[in-house]
Amino acid sequence: MSVPETMKAVILPAPGKMAVSRKPVPRPGPDEVLVQVAGCGICGTDIKIRDHGLPGQPPFGSFTPGHEYAGTVVAVGETVDEFAIGDRVVVHAHKGCDRCENCLRGMYTACLNYGNAAKGHRCNGITTDGGLAGYAVNHVNTLYKIPENVSFEEAIVITTAGSPLYGLENTGGYIVGETVAVMGPGPIGLMAVQLCKAMGAARVILTGTRENRLKLGRELGADLTINVREEDPVAGVLKTTGGRGADLVIDCAGGDDSLQQCLEMVKRGGKILLVAFYKGPVTADISIAVRNNVTIYTERGEGGGSVGRALSLLATGKIVAKPLITHAFPLEEVHQAYEVFEKRIGDPIKVLLRP
Numbered sequence: 001m002s003v004p005e006t007m008k009a010v011i012l013p014a015p016g017k018m019a020v021s022r023k024p025v026p027r028p029g030p031d032e033v034l035v036q037v038a039g040c041g042i043c044g045t046d047i048k049i050r051d052h053g054l055p056g057q058p059p060f061g062s063f064t065p066g067h068e069y070a071g072t073v074v075a076v077g078e079t080v081d082e083f084a085i086g087d088r089v090v091v092h093a094h095k096g097c098d099r100c101e102n103c104l105r106g107m108y109t110a111c112l113n114y115g116n117a118a119k120g121h122r123c124n125g126i127t128t129d130g131g132l133a134g135y136a137v138n139h140v141n142t143l144y145k146i147p148e149n150v151s152f153e154e155a156i157v158i159t160t161a162g163s164p165l166y167g168l169e170n171t172g173g174y175i176v177g178e179t180v181a182v183m184g185p186g187p188i189g190l191m192a193v194q195l196c197k198a199m200g201a202a203r204v205i206l207t208g209t210r211e212n213r214l215k216l217g218r219e220l221g222a223d224l225t226i227n228v229r230e231e232d233p234v235a236g237v238l239k240t241t242g243g244r245g246a247d248l249v250i251d252c253a254g255g256d257d258s259l260q261q262c263l264e265m266v267k268r269g270g271k272i273l274l275v276a277f278y279k280g281p282v283t284a285d286i287s288i289a290v291r292n293n294v295t296i297y298t299e300r301g302e303g304g305g306s307v308g309r310a311l312s313l314l315a316t317g318k319i320v321a322k323p324l325i326t327h328a329f330p331l332e333e334v335h336q337a338y339e340v341f342e343k344r345i346g347d348p349i350k351v352l353l354r355p
């Protein structure tokens with residue numbers, strides 16, 4: 001396959017600024033492949049990356065964001081036999097250094113050399129160039145072959161399922177017969193609803209503010225939804241669980257009061273999983289957790305190979321992605337795409353860009 005010398009790429013020249021520029025097409029190292037990007041999703045993290053940058057992010061200038069992408073392998077490094085030219089692949093963002101104690105234990109999303117590219121760490125789209133470009137280089141550890149019955153677009157949306165699935169693994173994973181409350185019907189919350197049902201939860205309660213999102217949540221498997229504009233979510237969860245509270249509460253909302261609500265709606269001895277990033281410091285009566293023997297779990301990114309596992313759930317029909325794909329733009333219209341996403345024009349769930 002012939003690979004051009006240069007490509008179109010989104011760059012971040014200064015805080016809050018984006019531009020479509022031309023950059024050299026990167027070349028794969030010995031254990032890397034070159035992916036011709038078919039599409040790249042944007043999420044809330046991309047707004048933070050554009051506006052002020054995240055820890056480990058390269059200086060503003062020619063850095064290319066985009067951490068949710070899929071495409072076709074067009075070149076492989078000399079040691080690569082895991083992938084071949086022509087393979088359709090989807091990525092996960094984090095590649096650990098493979099030399100720190102966390103990486104040795106498989107916790108590559110919590111790599112102790114996070115942001116240190118010289119030591120082998122990469123997080124494409126966050127600390128190293130990402131997929132809002134014609135091509136991207138990926139280490140073989142960060143790629144999954146897309147099953148034949150799955151489209152590029154669906155595979156891109158599946159990257160969103162990686163974090164809640166890894167979070168569920170961290171909580172112990174076994175939720176058969178349990179009642180799970182999911183706060184926040186964004187793409188991650190809607191994936192969390194589906195994952196919990198696929199993994200055997202007896203009942204999933206979804207809370208949020210927008211009726212059309214809650215309706216979609218019900219279509220995707222939520223047994224009960226609570227519109228927090230009309231009903232107090234804590235009272236709603238307690239009412240439907242006979243006053244006990246949910247076995248597991250997953251915060252995909254990240255609101256100022258959502259941690260407090262998690263503490264008040266989880267059962268004694270239950271679990272809380274924090275998936276959302278909060279906008280800033282939040283206040284909650286953490287003594288409730290101590291008094292009630294509640295355990296709080298977190299996750300960082302899509303550890304545990306969870307993008308690949310979620311892809312398998314999709315390929316076997318246990319979860320779906322298509323209803324979450326609402327908007328797609330050519331790469332040149334990146335400003336418009338971000339505007340639609342940020343201002344929620346036309347109720348976007350997942351906005352994709354196609355180079």
Ligand SMILES: [Zn+2]
Binds near residue numbers: 068
């Ligand atoms: Zn993201």
Ligand SMILES: [Zn+2]
Binds near residue numbers: 097102103110111
């Ligand atoms: Zn590491």
